[in-house]
Amino acid sequence: MKRRALLAPAAALLATRGLAGCATPAVAPAGTGDLGVVIQRARGALAIVNTSSRTLLAEVPGLGDLSHASVVFSRDGANAFVFGRDGALTRVNLLAQRIEARVQQAGNSIGGAICADGTLVAAQNYAPGGIKVFDARTLALVADIPAYQMAASHEPERRAAPSSGGATPEGAGAEGAGGRPRSRVVGLVDLPGRRFAYALFDADAICIADLSDPARPQVTRFDGIGRQPYDALLTPDGRHYIAGLFGEDGLALIDLWQAEPKARRILAGYGRGEQPLPVYKMPHLRGWAVAGRHAYLPAIGRHEVLVVDTQSWQEVGRIAVAGQPVFVIARPDARQVWVNFALPDYHRVQVIDTLEQRVVRTLEPGRAVLHMEFTPRAEAVWLSARDDHRVLVLDTQSFATLASLPVDSPSGIFFTARAARMGF
């Protein structure tokens, strides 16, 4: 990144904030609703961006291994919580443009979530497998909830046999209790009411941790949900938690609104199939897949996007696309779905019109398009073109390029508006 391009807006912002000196700021203080961050993996840094002026504001280095990093935001939008692959959890203040807290919380981590009231941040860990929950203000550890490969068999409260997909309370206490081996955790999302849902890759299970009383987390476990859940999504209404399965076809769904939630299998045809195709990159699942009454899911290994009815959870269509889809993301107004691709097609991006249910535009915005993020009211989309070292801002109506910002090897893009959405 060119330092000059970066420093001018950063200085302007500091002046705006009134942090640069003693004088009453001449310019009105600005808010955080239009800020965001771009992951710069190779530099272990974040670029802070403004989506109104479409500018780079600052770079914050010192974040360690940011491969597969993800970010959530504080309720006020001023703080980004960065989950690094190396197990570090870092809080970056976007206004001060600096790291304000950092803990090395695990050896290998793959994302996290923040609860609705903003008090608790949870990290999902591969090693040691489990989730850890932190005070969002101090990053002090609040709860350490290990995930085991085998469900505890001694709890008297067990409500359903593991094989039925029913719920079981899970011992959340002593680490390594009973010598059970740990499971990697994936698909962590926030649920209403200081709860988190997540899936256990090595245990074929889904767990819900309730931290209403943070000192006594209550974990409910659903076993036998299907082999090797590898990622999950929460529908935007917080009702359905859906885990993709790596070890077999289909997905596992829990309707969280039911009094006695149960896991069930949907979309038996979804997956790699009986004769697995080479999969260049496992697609990601998140709540952005839902556009109106349909979910748009990346087919695994196939050049297709599946259209799923969210009432019946049946497949109702397939749309041919230009490669193996990685991110299939609904524009926030649900009128379009944008798709990027795995190697060798990741110079392309396609736009599906949800009314016509077909691809209406194929774009080639740059080399190695790794991620896309929409502005909250859908007028623009930001794209990372890693090998061009550019972040591009496109008008979602005209497809015109509104800005092209120099960023060193950009990958994930995250805007503060995520703070107002569940399951992000």
Place this chain on the structure above:
Amino acid sequence: MKRRALLAPAAALLATRGLAGCATPAVAPAGTGDLGVVIQRARGALAIVNTSSRTLLAEVPGLGDLSHASVVFSRDGANAFVFGRDGALTRVNLLAQRIEARVQQAGNSIGGAICADGTLVAAQNYAPGGIKVFDARTLALVADIPAYQMAASHEPERRAAPSSGGATPEGAGAEGAGGRPRSRVVGLVDLPGRRFAYALFDADAICIADLSDPARPQVTRFDGIGRQPYDALLTPDGRHYIAGLFGEDGLALIDLWQAEPKARRILAGYGRGEQPLPVYKMPHLRGWAVAGRHAYLPAIGRHEVLVVDTQSWQEVGRIAVAGQPVFVIARPDARQVWVNFALPDYHRVQVIDTLEQRVVRTLEPGRAVLHMEFTPRAEAVWLSARDDHRVLVLDTQSFATLASLPVDSPSGIFFTARAARMGF
């Protein structure tokens, strides 16, 4: 309002922002994602609130006649645009806690909107009837678009007969052209792409103003949509614009996603009926009526909430409630719908469970409950109890009172998260 209760948090905020003095702030600067305002009509003032700490931060006076006032927010969340009944448009900076710009733009006004990219703010006016569009930064007038009772008849581009509900380009130029009388404007909402939709009470029409080029607004008018549209809503996806009709039963709907949008009538049974009941307060319509696949509409004059399928736009149920509903607002996750009432039942609030389609809780939180606003991730709801001079914060899961704040005659409550939503 007690000044003491107010001043302590305000001072803390000023310190936080680094505006109170020269020193580098000891506390990290805070964002605007968790701010909001409460209208204090009797004082002509706004109370600024924080939804994380559930506290009052400051009072901003000098806003004039705030009866029926409404508020939209800048993209960054730092600025509230306040539309006063007296035709004033005021921009209040929530961080500086002061008025920064104010124009007396009409004689009688009833609300406004801000476009998705945040550059334009529009006010809908009763007198003189029409909309005015302002630069969001300076409040300089960008476009003055009068609304006439009769459609211009000379435009050669007319695409459909007015009686069919088809669209007609409307002359947006000279004020009073042809001596046509003006129409009051209602139901103004932002549409994607620097467009605004609104309805003409005195012209039985809906207009869409496209300000892609602010110097040359293009207005498309749909005539013959039904008698006396009095308010309107945009569905959260920006697809359907729906106007309620005061002069007859039914609503007018336009599917904005169609290549050639047309107005059509839906819900012939919605309204006051053939033998009109006394209506103590006309209910408000906004996008908050939509919860998942259903819209929940306040019946007019009846103690009922109508449930409408948003695919077919047919009524699919009615739910008996404790009075004449005024606001029927879906919790952002769509699990609940909260209802308040007109006189004499406005000490009650009811909660509808959308899964069970029935009232699950009747609350009596205070006297004269005029408005409700949910936090964006649905964990809490803020209520104005005007005659108790209290704003109450309730947990939406347990219904426990989380906070009770002293506010002088509070009415409308508006949180900055609205900046990220269409049609708000």
